[in-house]
Ligand code: SF4
């Protein structure tokens with residue numbers, strides 16, 4: 768049997784995750800407004816990632832042309848100078864597109880559906896408040912999922928709540944089977960500060 772390198776194993780893992788996420792987004796498509804050009808979720812996050820994901824992002828970064836790399840460096844330096852710790856525009860967002868899309872971290876792949884908080888309550892993607900994902904069934908006053916609105920809007924599929932936190936995804940049996948070591952966790956900006964760009 769051919770021995771896969773750790774990055775090949777990670778890519779195998781990502782392929783499986785992407786397949787599962789595609790099914791999830793397809794199942795919830797009535798509620799999903801994501802489309803090319805909408806990048807609000809890349810403009811106000813903390814982007815928690817692992818060291819492995821950061822290294823994988825750098826593989827994507829290495830393949831970019833020098834002009835895009837310079838823009839990313841400039842964005843990163845500005846964030847560091849401004850001491851941004853949270854709610855910042857991702858430095859890899861260039862002209863409203865992810866410049867390292869194939870190498871983006873798991874949090875970016877999974878964002879956009881209903882998830883659950885630590886107590887198991889539904890958590891809306893923030894864009895529900897902006898008339899985007901799940902806004903048809905979002906009760907603004909109660910900050911809650913409204914069954915009445917599901918009925919009133921004749922939604923065909925009931926909204927499902929998915930367990931897609933990094934912790935859950937990275938502890939999937941496949942991650943163990945493939946022997947994936949995600950390494951330390953931190954925010955994207957801290958990895959950029961501590962490890963820098965290539
Ligand atoms: S999750 Fe929301 S903000 Fe992000 S692309 Fe989809 S609709 Fe836009």
Ligand code: SF4
Pocket residue numbers: 808809814857858859860861864865866867868871872875
């Ligand atoms: S890595 Fe890409 S998808 Fe993730 S926040 Fe940055 S620009 Fe958006």
